[in-house]
Amino acid sequence: xxxxxxxxxxxxxxxxxxxxxxxxxxxxxxxxxxxxxxxxxxxxxxxxxxxxxxxxxxxxxxxxxxxxxxxxxxxxxxxxxxxxxxxxxxxxxxxxxxxxxxxxxxxxxxxxxxxxxxxxxxxxxxxxxxxxxxxxxxxxxxxxxxxxxxxxxxxxxxxxxxxxxxxxxxxxxxxxxxxxxxxxxxxxxxxxxxxxxxxxxxxxxxxxxxxxxxxxxxxxxxxxxxxxxxxxxxxxxxxxxxxxxxxxxxxxxxxxxxxxxxxxxxxxxxxxxxxxxxxxxxxxxxxxxxxxxxxxxxxxxxxxxxxxxxxxxxxxxxxxxxxxxxxxxxxxxxxxxxxxx
Amino acid sequence: xxxxxxxxxxxxxxxxxxxxxxxxxxxxxxxxxxxxxxxxxxxxxxxxxxxxxxxxxxxxxxxxxxxxxxxxxxxxxxxxxxxxxxxxxxxxxxxxxxxxxxxxxxxxxxxxxxxxxxxxxxxxxxxxxxxxxxxxxxxxxxxxxxxxxxxxxxxxxxxxxxxxxxxxxxxxxxxxxxxxxxxxxxxxxxxxxxxxxxxxxxxxxxxxxxxxxxxxxxxxxxxxxxxxxxxxxxxxxx
Numbered sequence: 001x002x003x004x005x006x007x008x009x010x011x012x013x014x015x016x017x018x019x020x021x022x023x024x025x026x027x028x029x030x031x032x033x034x035x036x037x038x039x040x041x042x043x044x045x046x047x048x049x050x051x052x053x054x055x056x057x058x059x060x061x062x063x064x065x066x067x068x069x070x071x072x073x074x075x076x077x078x079x080x081x082x083x084x085x086x087x088x089x090x091x092x093x094x095x096x097x098x099x100x101x102x103x104x105x106x107x108x109x110x111x112x113x114x115x116x117x118x119x120x121x122x123x124x125x126x127x128x129x130x131x132x133x134x135x136x137x138x139x140x141x142x143x144x145x146x147x148x149x150x151x152x153x154x155x156x157x158x159x160x161x162x163x164x165x166x167x168x169x170x171x172x173x174x175x176x177x178x179x180x181x182x183x184x185x186x187x188x189x190x191x192x193x194x195x196x197x198x199x200x201x202x203x204x205x206x207x208x209x210x211x212x213x214x215x216x217x218x219x220x221x222x223x224x225x226x227x228x229x230x231x232x233x234x235x236x237x238x239x240x241x242x243x244x245x246x247x248x249x250x251x252x253x254x255x256x257x258x259x260x261x262x263x264x265x266x267x268x269x270x271x272x273x274x275x276x277x278x279x280x281x282x283x284x285x286x287x288x289x290x291x292x293x294x295x296x297x298x299x300x301x302x303x304x305x306x307x308x309x310x311x312x313x314x315x316x317x318x319x320x321x322x323x324x325x326x327x328x329x330x331x332x333x334x335x336x337x338x339x340x341x
Numbered sequence: 342x343x344x345x346x347x348x349x350x351x352x353x354x355x356x357x358x359x360x361x362x363x364x365x366x367x368x369x370x371x372x373x374x375x376x377x378x379x380x381x382x383x384x385x386x387x388x389x390x391x392x393x394x395x396x397x398x399x400x401x402x403x404x405x406x407x408x409x410x411x412x413x414x415x416x417x418x419x420x421x422x423x424x425x426x427x428x429x430x431x432x433x434x435x436x437x438x439x440x441x442x443x444x445x446x447x448x449x450x451x452x453x454x455x456x457x458x459x460x461x462x463x464x465x466x467x468x469x470x471x472x473x474x475x476x477x478x479x480x481x482x483x484x485x486x487x488x489x490x491x492x493x494x495x496x497x498x499x500x501x502x503x504x505x506x507x508x509x510x511x512x513x514x515x516x517x518x519x520x521x522x523x524x525x526x527x528x529x530x531x532x533x534x535x536x537x538x539x540x541x542x543x544x545x546x547x548x549x550x551x552x553x554x555x556x557x558x559x560x561x562x563x564x565x566x567x568x569x570x571x572x573x574x575x576x577x578x579x
Contacts, residue, residue, distance in 0.1 A: 024388045024397075026542040027472040126536055136476055136517065138536060188346040188354045233361055234473065234480070236388030236395030238352045259388055260473030268349030296350035297400045304401055 001122065002068035002157045006150045007101065012058040012214075015121055015140035015152075016114075018051050020129035024259040030239065031131040031139065034214060034255050034278035035112050036271075037174065037303070038076035042116035044310045045073035045093045045166045052120030053130035055146075058112050059281075061104025062146065068098045071118035071158045073166075077110030077176060077279060092167035093118075095160045110176030110279035118162075119155030133256060134214060166313070172306060176279040179205075182252075182269045183291045183299075184242070189232060189264035193244070197225035201266055202288060206250060210282045214256040217277070219286065223248040224266060234262040240269035240277075242288075252277060252286075270296040272303050343372070343416050345409060350400055351385075355412060356393040361482060365392045366470055368420070370547045375419035376412070383408060389546045390471040391480075430543075430550045431578045432514070432529050434463065434505050435560040440528035447490045447507055447524050458526065459554050461485045462505075467512065469548040477516035477534035479544045484512045496522025503528045505552070516543075527552075530564035531576070543573060551578070 006013075016039070019032025033039030033056055043052050055062070061079060073093040074081050081088045082103045088094060090113075096102065107113065123130050123141050132140025141152060190198060206221035230246040237243070241253045243263040252269060253261075254277070267288065269277060280286065325332045344356040357368045373389040376396060385397040398408055436459045437444045448455045467481040474480075489510040500506070504515040506523030515521060516533035533543045544550070555563070566572055 021397075022386050023476075023542075024386055025472065025546060026476060026544075027474060027478050028476040028542075127541065138476070185347050185349050188348050188356075233359060233391045234471065235354065235356075235390045235393045236348075236352075238348050238395065238397070240349050258473060258475075260390055260471055265348075268347075268352070270350050293347055293350060293405065297405065300350065300400055 002066070002070050002098075002117075002119070002154050003151055004064050004066045004068075004070070004154075006146050006148055006152070007063040007065050008103075009146045009148055009150070010057045010060040010062045010104075011145075013062045013146045014056055014132040014134065014144075015053050015123050015130055015146075016056045016132060017053045017130045019255065020127050020131050020133070020139065023127050024236070027259050028127065029133055029136070029256050029259060031133040031214075031256050032129070033114065033131075035076055035114070035275045037275035038112070038114050040307055041091070041168055041310065042073050042075040042114040043120075044307060045075070045091070045168065046071050046116045046118040047093075047164070047166070048116060048118065048120050050307075052116065053123060054117070054121065055115040056112055057104075057115070059107050061107075061113060061115075063101060063103040064115075066096050066098055066100050066102070068157055069159060070096045070154060071163055072096055072102070073116050074113060075116075075168075076113035077107040079107040079113060080105035089167070091173050093163070093165055095158070095163040097160070111281050112278055117154035118158050122153040122155050135256060166310070168310060174276065174279075176276070178281070178284040180273075180276050180280065180284070180286050182273050182277055182286050182288050183296070184267040184269055184288050185293055185296060186267050186290055187265070188235075188268075190266050192226055192228075192232065192264035193266055194225040194227050197223065197227075197248070198266065200224055201250065202290065205285050205287050208280050208282050208284045208286065212280070212282050214254060216251050216253045216257055217280065219250045219252065221249070224250060226264065230263055232262060232264050234260045237261045237265065238268060240271070240274050241265045242267045242269065254278065270299065272296070272299045343368075345412065347405075348395060351397055353396045353398065353405075353409065353412065354393055355396060355416070359392055361391050361470070363468065363482075366468065366482070366547075369394055371419045371422055372416060373546070375415050375422060379415060380408075380411060383411065388471075390473070391482075428545065428548045429578045430548055430576050432531060432550050432552050432576065433555040433559065433563055434527040434529050434552045435555055435557060436462075436505075436527035440560075441505070441526040443490075443506075443524035444526040447488065447526055450490050451487055453487065458488060461488055462512070462526065463552040463554045465551070467550050467552075469544050469546055469550065471546055472542070472544060474513075475515070475517055475519055477542045477544065479513055479533075479548075479550075481512045481514075481550065484510050486510065488512075490524050492522040493524065494522075496520060500525060501528065503530065503533070505529060527554075528560075530560050530566075531573075
């Protein structure tokens with residue numbers, strides 16, 4: 001077991017895994033990582049099985065002091081990562097010696113990042129998951145966001161000799177633009193909307209408002225008129241569902257959403273696009289495009305293949321070379337490593 | 342015949358007649374039980390509600406059209422199935438005073454005395470149509486029309502765990518303390534949600550419950566209980 005301490009927590013740093021399934025019929029939200037692509041990749045890069053618990057942070061990463069050596073990887077929103085003040089690459093695993101301090105600059109692109117630890121974070125499982133459900137003060141680390149001085153543990157105690165570098169090739173690293181297109185499957189209650197309302201939805205550009213958190217994003221844009229009132233008999237909802245209450249503005253439901261709802265849902269965002277929606281910030285713009293269900297499933301399979309590829313691929317660094325540079329009269333030594341598959 | 346609709350790329354909504362009614366919910370209950378027993382290896386989980394079931398599946402594991410065909414086949418055969426055992430539970434409630442701050446309002450609104458509200462509320466059988474809103478929150482059908490009361494306009498007050506409330510023609514119980522807009526008429530000492538328990542939720546969709554008015558002494562005794570699984574079985578009746 002390895003241990004680390006939170007020196008600074010950041011505004012919303014929580015323990016998350018793939019989510020809490022099997023209890024939605026009792027009203028228990030799934031929770032789990034908002035950006036499941038970055039989450040899974042972070043675990044794969046440190047050699048974890050799918051489902052291990054990681055840290056998710058929003059906008060500003062935590063500062064962490066390691067008491068023991070760890071193998072970690074940082075993925076998701078782009079922010080400079082520092083180990084004892086030196087810049088480290090993201091989307092790549094590396095060994096962190098005990099005593100080091102990991103810290104982050106503010107996020108430059110995107111909203112959420114993931115820190116995976118080889119072995120996975122050790123917090124008590126609640127209903128078969130380690131995810132934090134914030135509103136229910138349930139799961140994760142004491143059911144809450146992390147605070148300064150919290151001490152967490154991860155399974156195993158890796159040595160530097162255990163370390164094999166894994167990285168995600170540049171071409172697969174997602175961009176997090178501030179304008180995105182969310183591909184959708186129409187329904188299940190598209191018939192509750194006027195023709196004009198549905199057209200506005202498909203043609204409109206919607207702004208993410210300040211009311212955007214792990215439960216969902218309220219959007220602002222062209223009105224989506226109902227045919228006849230905004231109430232339906234409550235039914236089950238899914239992450240990605242876009243519900244439209246009486247104010248005729250859409251809300252995208254996300255990881256911590258309630259399991260049932262009484263507003264009609266015009267469409268549902270496809271699974272692979274939830275990861276980019278998770279990376280939107282207030283003020284960002286989203287538009288929607290309808291696609292076929294078969295296409296959504298093909299995209300999901302394609303992404304699964306990439307996960308498989310990274311899972312089975314072990315990439316070692318070749319011998320290091322050093323270059324001496326002189327910039328503005330200061331001398332620098334730069335280490336260059338050759339990457340081999 | 343049910344209506345089948347896609348909910349994104351991982352969900353199928355099986356929708357029966359659009360109304361809140363016992364006979365529709367009975368179809369939901371049968372179909373939900375059938376899906377969870379006969380298609381357990383093909384679906385991830387289900388959310389049964391008033392008139393529909395949301396079925397989640399993993400498209401990497403099963404072809405959606407196959408699942409759709411299986412669901413339709415099951416729908417045909419499950420109407421003849423005898424419904425699974427339905428539980429009857431008795432829920433002790435201390436009505437009024439600080440535990441039911443809105444009892445007087447509900448009485449006044451419906452031109453009843455507080456005692457009449459209590460009698461009416463505790464002499465009905467209610468069905469758990471679905472759970473939602475917060476973990477373990479039961480949406481109960483069967484509230485007498487004479488008790489229907491609109492929600493609070495300003496839903497910011499803190500409602501304590503165990504509060505029994507009325508909103509429109511629905512009644513429900515708050516499993517955990519949370520903000521809410523329902524009119525609170527009483528409180529049950531039972532725990533609806535025990536995170537540490539093997540089976541953390543008191544209610545299941547489809548349960549039938551009855552409220553029983555209790556006094557302060559009884560409330561005190563019951564609230565000191567731990568309500569582990571064995572003790573919870575005590576409230577099963579009929």
